[in-house]
Amino acid sequence: MKKIESITHSATSVTIAVFISRILGLIREQVFAYFFGAGKSMDAFVVGYRIPNLLRDLFAEGALGSAFVKIFSSGLEKEGVEKSFKIAQILISNFLVILIIIVLLGIIFANFIVSIIAPEFKKDLYKFILTTRLTQIMMPFLLFISLASILAGMLNSFRIFFLPALSSGLFNLVSIIIGIIGYYFLMNMAIDPIYAMAIGVTLGGLFQIIFQYPLVKNKGFSFSFSPDFKNEYFKEVLRLMFPIILGLSVVQINIFINTFFATSCGEGAVSWYSYAFRIMYVPLGLFGVGLSQALLPELSRQIARKDFTMAKDTFSRALIVSLSLSIPSAIGLFMLSHPLIGVLFERGKFTFYDTSKTSQILQILSLGLPFYGLSKTAVPLFYSLGKTIIPAFGSIIAVxxxxxxxxxxxxxxxxxxxxxxxxxxxxxxxxFLLAMAIYKLGVLDFKFTLRSLLTLILASLSLIGILEILNIFIFEKIFKIILSIPLGAIIFIIICKILGPEETYLFFEKFLKTLLRSK
Structure with a gap:
């Protein structure tokens, strides 16, 4: 129980930092909606940003990040800090070379990549050229965010979670400032101001490195360029990466498929989907990422000690914590989709029609949120076990x-x-991932799981009830949101607190305690 409390405490620290980032991310999307709505320039930006972002998911938040944390955390446990830093220096040098080559190739072949991922854009020459140029401007973002992810992984291995997670907030802040200033500057020069937003993305990634490197340096790490492609740890990272890349490549194929079909659904469809996904990404990023980042180093240490009983207990309790966060979030997004989109985006060039279309997409996406949370909890288990092929098969099923x-x-x-x-x-x-987790660890505690699920079901029904009552009697969108979120949360947490077990409300309790301590 102490381990899950430690992980939950770490996850709450990440969540507070990510909460700041997600709020800034929403402000960034509001800037986009106000200045660009869901028109041609925004469609071009979404596709242009998605191309380096596809590779970012492979390197920064997927294969490279997870494999690096696995090797670095195990190294700290077995061989100490000094040896682990030497390993990190070689790995960073090697991947610096690899990433620079990939970025250069992305810039050179941007025209070809855009023609594959968004062939419908070729019917509008300006839109196609704009998307290509935006892609070229944002390609270096892949390099910066990947290196930032490695630095964050090192800090996470030292159980430092808050500041690395906060760095993504810096990315959003830089993007907003540069985007707004650049918008008016480029407008005066009669240049499409969407270019300013692309420059903001690239510089935002750079500032994440600048923010985190001094934190790693304070731990005793000092980088010097020393590539060694024959290094055994580099080969081990590659061995861990390839199955993950296989799985994540399948995920990227999924995103590619979605983008391909979305671009064929008419002007604005890509933007509507992007805005809706950004809203869903708030709880998704808050809870899924926080829990996953805290869980991976802990499971890696437990499995390195071959303490599989503790790993099973940690994993099963983490699943319930994940559901206690994702289920109420999904209900809230589904029932408040229209007022949320309206309050956040409906101004400037973002119309009521855009709100209606975006809210419909958000409702559908919210249905998958609890399952995404479960996947984000399950994947670290397989990475810790070295069974990275299992998430790959899960991704194939998803595609x-x-x-x-x-x-x-x-x-x-x-x-x-x-x-x-x-x-x-x-x-x-x-x-699929849950079935394989049970196969690898054994059947989870039936009594604990059943009690937890029944509590979450009753709390969810109560949440739906209070939201429906407020929906009937309150018509003003902003008041509906202001009342619904805190009242719904209070009802949900009280029922979980009464019925138990502790995992159904543990995150909220730790979250409040962390907030009170920070004051």
């Missing part, structure tokens, strides 16, 4: 589900069919 659903529904549902494919793919992926 197959996504394609089938989109093909069956896109003619009738349009962009909503793409959203439905995303949600159902998360459902099938998470069910």
């Amino acid at each position: 197959i589900t996504n394609v089938v659903v989109i093909l069956l529904t896109i003619k009738k549902l349009g962009i909503n069919g793409v959203a439905l494919g995303t949600s159902l793919s998360l459902v099938f992926q998470s069910l």
Whole structure:
């Protein structure tokens, strides 16, 4: 129980930092919505940003980050700090070379990449050229964010979670400031101001490195360029990475498929989907990322000690903590989708029609949120066990589900069919990963799991009830949101606190204590 409390405490620290980042991220999206709405320039930016972001998921937040944390955390446990720093120096040098080559190739072949991922844009020459140039401007973001992810992994291994997570807030802040200043500057020069937003993305990634490196240096690490592609630890990272890349490549194929189909759903569809996903990304990033980042180093240490009983207990309790966060978040997003989108984005060039379309997509995406949370909790287990091929198979299942659903529904549902494919793919992926987790660790505590699920069901029904009552009697969007979120949260937490077990409300308790201590 102490381990899950430690992980939950670490996760709450990450969550507070990520909360700041997500709020800044929403402000960034509000800037986009106000200045660009859901038109041609915004569609071009979304696709242009998605290209380096696809590779970012492989390196920064996927294969490289997870494999590095596995090696570095195990090294700290077995061989000490000095040896681990030497390993990190070699790994960073090697990946610096690799990433620079990938970025250069991305810039050179941007035209070709855009023509594959968004062929419909070729029907509008300006839109196609704009997307290509934005892609070239944002490609270096991949290099910066990948190196920032390695630095964050090192700090996480030292159980420092808050500041690395806060660095993503710095990215959003820099993007906002440069974007707004650049908007008016480029407007005066009669240049499409969307270029300022792209420059903000690239410089935001750079500032994440500048922010985190002094923190790592304070731990005794000093970087000097010393590549060694024959190093045994580098080979081990590659060995761990390739199955993860296989799995994440499948995920990127999923995103590619979604982008491909979204660009065929008419002007604005790509932007609507992007805005909706950004809203869903708030709880998704807050809880899923926080819990996952705190869980991986702890599970790696437990499995390095071959303490599988403790790892099983840690994992099963983490699953319930994940559900206690993602289920109420999904309910809130589904029932408050229209007022949320309206309050956040409906101004400037973002119209009521855009709100309606975006809120429909958000409702569909929210259905997959609990399953995404389960997957984010399960994946660190397989990375810790060295069974990285299992998440890869889970991703393949997700892609197959996504394609089938989109093909069956896109003619009738349009962009909503793409959203439905995303949600159902998360459902099938998470069910597979949970089945494999049980196979590897053994059956989870039935009594504990059943009690937890019943509590969460009763708390969820109460949450739905209070939100429906408020929806009937309150018409003003802003007041509906202001009342619904705190009242719904209070009802949910009280029921969990009464019925138990502790994991159903543990995160909220730690979150409040951390906030009070910070004051």
